[in-house]
Amino acid sequence: MADCWSVSRPLPPLLLLVLAVACGPQEVSLEGDLEGPPAELFSSLPQGLVTCDERQDTGYTSGTPFAITVVTCDSKPCERDTANAYAVMQQAAAAEGVKLVVVSGFRTQAEQQYLYGCYTNCNCNNCNLAAKPGYSNHQSGHALDLNTASPGVLAWLNANGGAFGFKRTVPSEDWHWEWWGGGPGGGPCGLTQYGCTTGEADNCAQYGCGCQDHACSGGFCPGPGCTADESTSCTARGCACVNHACSGGACEGTGCTARESNDCAALGCGCVDHACAGGACSGSGCTTRETSACADQGCGCVDHACSGGACAGAGCTLSQRAGCADAGRACGMGVCGEPLAPLPGDGETPPKGTDAGVGPAPTLEAAVGTFGCNAPTAATPTPAWALLLAGLWLVKGRSRQRR
Secondary structure (H helix, E strand, C coil), X not given: CCCCCCCXXXXXXXXXXXXHXXXXXXXXXXXXXXXXXXXXXXXHCCCCCCEEEEEEEEEEXXXXXXXXXXXXXXXXXXXXXXXXXXXXXXXXXXXXXXXXXXEECCCCHHHHHHXXXXXXXXXXXXXXXXXXXXXXHHHHCCEEEECCCCCCHHHHHHHHHHHHCEEECCCCCCCEEEECCCCCCCCCCCECCCCCEHHHHHHHHCCCCEEECCEEECCCCCCCCCCHHHHHHHHHCCCEEECCEEECCCCCCCCCCHHHHHHHHCCCCEEECCEEEXXXXXXXXXXXXXXXXXXXXXXXXXXXXEECCCCCCCCCCHHHHHHHHHCCEEEECCEEEEECCCCCCCCCCCCCCCCCCCCCCCCHHHHHCCCHXXXXXXXXXXXXXXXXXXXXHHHXXXXXXXX
16 A cells, blocks of 8 residues: 555544645555454464465556466465465565464455545545545565564564565554565466476476476476477487486487386386386487497497497397397397307117117116115125025925825
């Protein structure tokens, strides 16, 4: 309110005329500000509810209309940049145990017309003096009435408000503070260079992601984290685009976001230019830049590292080695080469007394073991005299049977 005086009850006409000439067409007391809102209003209002759902309206400064972007501060309408500055100040005050709350913010032309009618007709709003519609600083969206009746609030604002760009512009109204620029910056509303509000960007950052066009993208979230123009520019250079920077292809880096790399690793693969490659997947797992750098050393490139040729390693991915093995070939530098060496015994004549390809029959020792109770006993020949005695005994037994 840029008013220089205010009253809470009607004054004599002559005195009103003198004050009107001295002050001009400026706003004065609104909504019973001299009385102050009830204290319970401050304790019941939610704090920090600066929401960034934007709407367009018409603001006024000195009777001149202009387009204004309105959001909310503690459930009250505020101009967007003012809301950002207020949110930063409110958070700083809260850190020192002081609770700031917006009691009144932006007013539309219709709302100001109502208050002005209450004043001129003296039939509502306690007949408080109000500025003509189009001349209230509250219609600019930059004026906020704050809860200076609450303990510690006015003292804190007087000491710190200026550091956040807020000034008390009406000496007789300690609750009326305005912001027209300045302060540390920041706040939850307004768009970043990538089309997100600062609140959205901060929220995405908590998940390790960037923010693009009001959505989390890049980092550990789906999407490359690049604008369409950035992606086009990187593609023209033979590179992918990751988190607003060219990567992969002919550029440094793998060309994959953190999420893509993790997803490919879960498949046993590397990641190149936003796609799984190398390891158990098809492809070498190397970018164009990496492949060229390894070739300069006389090596191949596998899973982002030089391998094969003049370098250590076969120069083949898991997928390439498996494919060559299926064909009975060795893999080198990503190419299937010589046949694999034959396994021991392959192509040889089977041992004597065995079926071809089966091998010798297992021995007794192999079947029952060669230790403990399973050990076989050695066979010994029967003496001749024992055989002669056994024969005589058999003949004698038969002669007895005949008698």
